[in-house]
Amino acid sequence: MQITPEDAMSATLSTREVQRSRSVMASFLDSDIWYSFTRSWITMLAALITLVLIVSAIFAHQIAPNDPFNLESLNLLDGSKPPFWSADGEWRFPLGTDQQGRCVLSSILFGMRISLIVGFLGVLLAASIGITLGLIAGYLGGTVDSVIMRIADVQLTFPAILIALLIDGTMRALVGTARSEVLVFWVLVVSIGLSFWVQYARTVRGSTMVERNKEYVQAARLIGLGNITILFRHVLPNVVGPVLVIATINMALAIITEATLSFLGVGLPPTEPSLGTLIRLGNEFLFSGEWWVVIFPGLTLAILVLAINLLGDWLRDALNPKLR
Amino acid sequence: MFAFILRRIGQAILVLLTVALISFSLFRFVGDPTQQMVSQDTTLEERLQIRKNLGLDDPVIVQFGRFVGKALRFDFGLSYQTRQPVATLIGDRFPATIELAFASALFALFAGIPMGVYAGLKPQSLLARLFQTVSLIGISLPTFLIGILLIFVFSVSFGLLPSFGRQGTVNLGYWTTGFLTIEGWRSLVLPAVTLGLFQMTLIMRLVRSEMMEVLRTDYIKFAKARGLKPRAVNYGHALKNTLIPVITITGLQLGSIIAFAIITETVFQWPGMGLMFLQAVQTVDIPIMSAYLLLVASLFVLINLIVDLLYVAVDPRIRISGRAA
Numbered sequence: 190m191q192i193t194p195e196d197a198m199s200a201t202l203s204t205r206e207v208q209r210s211r212s213v214m215a216s217f218l219d220s221d222i223w224y225s226f227t228r229s230w231i232t233m234l235a236a237l238i239t240l241v242l243i244v245s246a247i248f249a250h251q252i253a254p255n256d257p258f259n260l261e262s263l264n265l266l267d268g269s270k271p272p273f274w275s276a277d278g279e280w281r282f283p284l285g286t287d288q289q290g291r292c293v294l295s296s297i298l299f300g301m302r303i304s305l306i307v308g309f310l311g312v313l314l315a316a317s318i319g320i321t322l323g324l325i326a327g328y329l330g331g332t333v334d335s336v337i338m339r340i341a342d343v344q345l346t347f348p349a350i351l352i353a354l355l356i357d358g359t360m361r362a363l364v365g366t367a368r369s370e371v372l373v374f375w376v377l378v379v380s381i382g383l384s385f386w387v388q389y390a391r392t393v394r395g396s397t398m399v400e401r402n403k404e405y406v407q408a409a410r411l412i413g414l415g416n417i418t419i420l421f422r423h424v425l426p427n428v429v430g431p432v433l434v435i436a437t438i439n440m441a442l443a444i445i446t447e448a449t450l451s452f453l454g455v456g457l458p459p460t461e462p463s464l465g466t467l468i469r470l471g472n473e474f475l476f477s478g479e480w481w482v483v484i485f486p487g488l489t490l491a492i493l494v495l496a497i498n499l500l501g502d503w504l505r506d507a508l509n510p511k512l513r
Numbered sequence: 514m515f516a517f518i519l520r521r522i523g524q525a526i527l528v529l530l531t532v533a534l535i536s537f538s539l540f541r542f543v544g545d546p547t548q549q550m551v552s553q554d555t556t557l558e559e560r561l562q563i564r565k566n567l568g569l570d571d572p573v574i575v576q577f578g579r580f581v582g583k584a585l586r587f588d589f590g591l592s593y594q595t596r597q598p599v600a601t602l603i604g605d606r607f608p609a610t611i612e613l614a615f616a617s618a619l620f621a622l623f624a625g626i627p628m629g630v631y632a633g634l635k636p637q638s639l640l641a642r643l644f645q646t647v648s649l650i651g652i653s654l655p656t657f658l659i660g661i662l663l664i665f666v667f668s669v670s671f672g673l674l675p676s677f678g679r680q681g682t683v684n685l686g687y688w689t690t691g692f693l694t695i696e697g698w699r700s701l702v703l704p705a706v707t708l709g710l711f712q713m714t715l716i717m718r719l720v721r722s723e724m725m726e727v728l729r730t731d732y733i734k735f736a737k738a739r740g741l742k743p744r745a746v747n748y749g750h751a752l753k754n755t756l757i758p759v760i761t762i763t764g765l766q767l768g769s770i771i772a773f774a775i776i777t778e779t780v781f782q783w784p785g786m787g788l789m790f791l792q793a794v795q796t797v798d799i800p801i802m803s804a805y806l807l808l809v810a811s812l813f814v815l816i817n818l819i820v821d822l823l824y825v826a827v828d829p830r831i832r833i834s835g836r837a838a
Contacts, residue, residue, distance in 0.1 A: 203628035337784050343528050346813050351772040358802060361541060445655045452657045453779055472661060475669060477781055478677075484665065497655040 225507045235499035246302040252285065252323050255292035257299065272481050285481040288474065293481060296467055297489050302492070303463040307377050307445040310435055314382025315443075319389025320432060324420045326390065327397025338394070341387045345505055349384040356380040357455050358511050377456055381443050388435050396428040435509060438501035441494045464490045521821050530581075532810035536803035537580045541573075585833045589804035594796055595736040599804045603786060607678055608688045610785035613777070614770045616701055617709030622763060624709075625716030632717065633724025633755075634747060644717060651714035656773050660707040660780035667703060675700045708777040712766045717761055723755035757824075765821035768813040 228231055245252055270286040272293075280444075284293040326337040344352065355381040400406060401424065409419045444464075450456035451465030459470060466485050472481030533816055555563075571579075583589070589599035632641035651659075668676035681696025691697030727733060728751055736746045753824045775787030782788070786805060793801035 278566065339527075343531055344529060346768075346774045347767040347810070351775075351809070354775065354791075355802075355806065356796065358788070358797075361794070361798045362539075362799065365636060441653070449655055449657060449776060452655075453776065453791055455791070468658070468661065475665060478669075480665060480669070483661060487661060491654050491658060494655070495650065496644075498653050 196508065220263065224505045226503070229503060231499060232503040235496040235503070238492060238496040239500060241494070242301065242489075245298060246305050247297040249295075249302045253292075253298045255294035255295045257291040257296045272485075284485050285479075287471065287479070287482045293485050296462065297464070297486050300462050300464045300467045300486060301489060301493065303457060304444050304465070304493075305459065307374065307381070307447045307457075307463065308440055310378045311381030311443040311447065312385070312439050314378060314386035315439065316389050316432060316436055318382060319386035319426070320385065320393050320429070321418040322423060323390035323393025324397050324428070325330055327394035328401050328416070328420055328424065330398075335396070337390065341390055343385050349442070350446055350449060352379040353450060354453070356383055357450055361455065373457060374461070377447055377450060380450070381446055384446065385439055385443065388439070389432055390454040392431050392435060393428050396431070397424055400424050400427050431509070434501065434505045437497065437504055441501065444490070444494055446498070464493075508510075517825065518822065521818060525818050532807060533581055533584065534577065536584075536806050537577050539799055539803045539806075540580065541569075541576065584804075587743060588806075590800045592793075592801050593798045594793075599800045602789065602801065603804060603808065604687075606784060606786045606789050607616075607749055608690065608699070609783060610771065610778070612691060612709060612775050612788060613701065613704055613783060614767065614774060615783060616705040617707075618712065618763065618770060619765075619769060620709040621704055621712035621716055625713040626720055628757070629717040629720025630724060630747075630752060632721040633728070636721075636725060643723075644721075648717055650713035651710050656707060656711065656776045657780050658702070659710055659779060663703050663707055664780070674703050676703065678783055704777050704781045704783050707780065708770060708773060711773070712763075712770060715766065716759060716763065720755055720759060723758060724751060727751045727754050761820055762826060764816055768816050771809060771812060817836050 226236075270290075272283065272285045286292055287296075309321070322337050326334040357376060360376045360379065406419060406423060409423050414423075447456060447463060448465030448468070451463050453467045454469060457463045457466050459466060462470070467486040468483055469488070471479075471486060474482045548561050549786060569576070587600045591597065592599055592602060595602065597739045628644050632644045635641050654662075667674045679691055679697070680700045681694035681695045681698075682691045682696075691701055731753060733746060737743075742751075771787075772781075773835070774785060775791055777783065778785045778788040779791055786808075789801060790805040792798070
């Protein structure tokens, strides 16, 4: 899958470049990782599902059958329609509608898009904080190291969801009641980022402590490079490998965290719903028999998280030389 | 050994002081405490007098000391919303959360360990594979979704169990319990299963992998060679040794059960501390937030401490390394 952008680019490159990229592809197809990928049909299925979900989230505007946010296009007469296979269902609304006549499938597509963006930005922030602190702690050692790692220990005592909830609550209190949707979005991203950095910091610190004694670091120091250059240009590329695995698994966790916060009513508002918000709103209709309003967003969330988890599990095993 | 215990207790106090500091800063710097006590006609002098009476003009370190002193006596002030003492509010809600956490921990243990033992003894059997698949789904599904699905199946579709609230409680003075009536048990089932499912899958996977690991060791082979019955080998020798990590994980998970209770209590409208905390977050009721934070932190630290000490008591190898360090 990593080949596709390179493949597309190679069309405009010189023949030599093409040959090189072909050989990159060949060596990738020959690698252990690709082999273990093709050996596990469940991983391939998970990759396919993840890909389909991400692509349909990106192109939500193009493929959504209806626009759930355009209030003018909503018709109350279309409200509470069941999915298409029921007697009252219509093909216009494949997965039915809620009470206001919003198309459930379209809401899911847009909701998934927001869930994925928040999850991705949250993981990105967590990884940036964790990698930076881990590099500094591992490279400098001493007091800086113990201060950072003690903070990490204290934070690790508490489940991430509780920390996210607390940060979210505090920031809401600080920002005040007059808050905009954009602000709520970033509050969520920051809460997730600050809740998940510890794992990255611990991993990166460990490998940095090994790397800092190697000759290339001493050589870089000898020619007078600054600490920051050495850390980010020279050490970072050598310690970033395991981060990929953590990031994949964390992506699933971040999506769950966002959905949970939104479900609890301290996440994204109904005007900009994520999957969690959709589930919270739909939950109120569960008892009136309109199960599709809550069950379909729920299933989407479950399938998305399960697929990413399976990919993460496979990646961890494939990159772990002990298990080969 | 003594040094180890002292160091652990020192760490625990440090963690608690950190949390107390966060809790105090919430109290002191997020929102103005006097805002809740004054009306529009309060003059500036009166406002200053209130600040002085509350001690808000003292140095921050003195205020922090006073905050910790009060917290030790369970004095967290009045809730902004209900104007009742926070300690009373929490005291009313405490039994509901503890009974829920206790029930779900028991469920997780008594379902998780047998499933794990079975899957570890017969990893290739159909049932064991089924357990593995179910546990993967259990880990991937968010708690609130499990709750909704259970409500959908057992309350909406079949009408077997109540879907919200805590019914049939009996007041025993300081403690209201739901364990004494059938109604109480019925309303406990779905929340407890929802909350315990994640821990159950965790325990099951742990017991399974530990079992498989232990069964490969030499002393198990030797026990088999001596002609001991499979029952004695599997349960007397193997299971006993897998249980040490299970104790630790279960202990540590008790803390996250209390944290995840926030979600379960919201789904089932269970009148516990978590639901109260969430409502406090939504209405920015700082006294309740900071009190809950301190309480949960104390519970966590206490559980971690007990687990650490238990571990030392159970496993002699740790005692040695603890002395060496």
